[in-house]
Amino acid sequence: MLKSILFSLVAIVLLSSPALAVLPDCPPDFKLQNQDFTIGSMNLVALVGAGGQSTSTNTVMLLNNQNDNKLCSWACQDALVMFVQSGSVIGTCGGAWNVVQESLVAGDQLQLIGDGCSAKIESQGLVVLLGQQVTKLDGSGTATGNHTLAVIQDQAAGNSAGTMGQSSALLAGQLSSVSGGPSTSGQATSALTVGTTQTQVDL
Secondary structure, eight states, X not given: OHHHHHHHHHHHHHHTSHHHHOOOSSOSOEEEEEEEEEEEEEEEEEEESSSEXXXXXXXXXXXXXXXXXOSSEEEEXXXXXXXXXXXXXXXXXXXXXXXXXXXXXXXXXXXXXXXXXXXXXXXXXXXXXXXXXXXXXXXXXXXXXXXXXXXXXEEEEEETTEEEEEEEEEEEEEEEEEEEOTTOEEEEEEEEEEEEEEEEEEO
């Protein structure tokens, strides 16, 4: 009986001890989010000889979304991409026509967010390479190459120490065209390079 009473008293003392009774609201924890996308495309349109028409189009719509919510921190990421690549040749009197298009679009977002008052890190990057060439050798008609690109990247996060966010938006267009009559030649070449990087560190 005495042992039972002593055991109960010891248990009460331990449970009432500040080291055991006070539990942290937000135990040490980190969340990691990463998302990226890559679009690579090539388009070739050619017309040789008698009159006619040749077209080719690549179209992409991409949406990335992710989020993470906890008691003491939250994080979200979004990326929206709309991309169109098109080439067209209309010839009425023979000749040789070519439209060559190449593209590379790549983006990434990274978040490392600690709960409570821990550190926060965000980074965001975007690379765009667009190129096209339109060539006419003799003949009558028109050749056209067109690139259209829209990219929006957005991310935000927060914990007990505050919030942070990053956004980037890009709208790009590229148009090349050659037209003319018999016994003429022409060429139009376009190249576009865009790059952006953002980084935030909150220690």
